[in-house]
Amino acid sequence: MRPQDSATTDRTAPQDLPSIIRPYGDTTGDAMVQLSFSLPVPAGKRAELAALQLAGKMGLEPASVVHSKAMGPNFTFFIVYGKVNHLIDYAGIEVPEGREYPLLSxxxxxxxxxxxxxxxxxxxxxxxxxxxxxxxxxxxxxxxxxxxxxxxxxxxxxxxxxxxxxxxxxxxxxxxxxxxxxxxxxxxxxxxxxxxxxxxxxxxxxxxxxxxxxxxxxxxxxxxxxxxxxxxxxxxxxxxxxxxxxxxxxxxxxxxxxxxxxxxxxxxxxxxxxxx
Missing domain, CATH: 3.40.50.280 (Cobalamin-binding domain)
Known part of the structure; x- marks a missing residue:
């Protein structure tokens, strides 16, 4: 999609922008995120351990399986909650300009x-x-x-x-x-x-x-x-x-x-x- 007209928050002066940010879960800056995915394995303890291994390889440490549900005999759906170590340079993000043509009546x-x-x-x-x-x-x-x-x-x-x-x-x-x-x-x-x-x-x-x-x-x-x-x-x-x-x-x-x-x-x- 092409960018819409910038929202009010996108027009914040650079000096007023936070520099480094982390995800927010329970408290500000705790770096906690939630993600969902499916694995082609039967539901059970082994499946949950596999989900935790995947979460660890994705950089979530520590992580926990907060929900799992069988999707037929050979698939399981998971929701995992965990902490990431990544930081975002928010002030350094370049926002694309809005539409390059006038919006006509x-x-x-x-x-x-x-x-x-x-x-x-x-x-x-x-x-x-x-x-x-x-x-x-x-x-x-x-x-x-x-x-x-x-x-x-x-x-x-x-x-x-x-x-x-x-x-x-x-x-x-x-x-x-x-x-x-x-x-x-x-x-x-x-x-x-x-x-x-x-x-x-x-x-x-x-x-x-x-x-x-x-x-x-x-x-x-x-x-x-x-x-x-x-x-x-x-x-x-x-x-x-x-x-x-x-x-x-x-x-x-x-x-x-x-x-x-x-x-x-x-x-x-x-x-x-x-x-x-």
């Missing part, structure tokens, strides 16, 4: 598209692969929207094609071409075995192969946008997409980015720039 978004494109912007969205979770893509595309904001369908100047769930890459590329899409939005929620990363890379590779390299209205391939709650371990360059959006993203953020990326000549201060 609904009227500004429609005005930008109407002024520069002189037609409706075409956006195709889908959940690809075996992913059947449409909550994310629907929150961005459907009129009902998310977090009090209307989805992209609400905009008069945006034509939305929501292909739904379990769409193949081939179907997505074919539909994007048929609709002359300006942007393609792909939502991935299922993350087992990094399926979201594999699927998105496959999608991006297919679009790069099917379109010229240029990006933009009438210039080449559509803008490629990936969204989901677990893309924080990869970058746009690694996936082959133009933008990644994560959890908490709102329709307005996505629509504002579409204007920023596809209509760079337009700005809120000088909306007629695209006509020159």
């Amino acid at each position: 609904g009227k500004e978004i429609d005005l930008a598209i109407r002024t520069v494109l002189s037609r409706r912007m075409v956006v195709v969205g889908a959940c690809i692969g075996t992913d059947a979770h449409t909550v994310g893509i629907d929150a961005i595309l459907n009129v009902k929207g998310f977090a009090g904001e209307k989805g992209l369908e609400y905009h008069r100047e945006i034509q939305v094609i929501n292909m739904g769930a379990q769409v193949t890459v081939e179907e997505l590329v074919e539909r994007a071409k048929a609709e002359n899409a300006d942007a393609v939005l792909v939502s991935q929620v299922v993350t087992q075995k990094n399926a979201h990363i594999h699927n998105t890379k496959q999608m991006a590779a297919a679009f790069h192969a099917a379109y010229p390299t240029a990006v933009g209205p009438g210039m080449g391939r559509p803008l490629l946008i990936a969204g989901g709650p677990r893309f924080d371990t990869v970058t746009e360059q690694e996936l082959g997409v133009d933008r990644i959006f994560g959890k908490g993203t709102t329709p307005r953020e996505v629509a504002s980015y579409l204007v920023h990326a596809l209509l760079p000549s337009w700005t809120p201060e000088n909306p007629a720039e695209g006509e020159r």
Whole structure:
């Protein structure tokens, strides 16, 4: 996910920040943490000793098993509580800057598209692969929207094609071409075995192969946008997409980015720039 506007606590003056911090468990600075995991072994004393060995290898010393439960005949779930020896240089952490484009109003978004494109912007969205979770893509595309904001369908100047769930890459590329899409939005929620990363890379590779390299209205391939709650371990360059959006993203953020990326000549201060 791309960073949101910094919270108030992130804007604390450097001289007011604590320098070195430890985790908090029972009392401030006691370095106690709690973690959960599963082991492929039957529940019992041997399993608990194995969990404690793992905790020790992870740097928790001392540690204790505060909960264990059998998950079928050959798996056990554990919650372990223990002390870590690691310190965090909190004052030295560099906070990424906020969004690099302005957050536009609904009227500004429609005005930008109407002024520069002189037609409706075409956006195709889908959940690809075996992913059947449409909550994310629907929150961005459907009129009902998310977090009090209307989805992209609400905009008069945006034509939305929501292909739904379990769409193949081939179907997505074919539909994007048929609709002359300006942007393609792909939502991935299922993350087992990094399926979201594999699927998105496959999608991006297919679009790069099917379109010229240029990006933009009438210039080449559509803008490629990936969204989901677990893309924080990869970058746009690694996936082959133009933008990644994560959890908490709102329709307005996505629509504002579409204007920023596809209509760079337009700005809120000088909306007629695209006509020159």
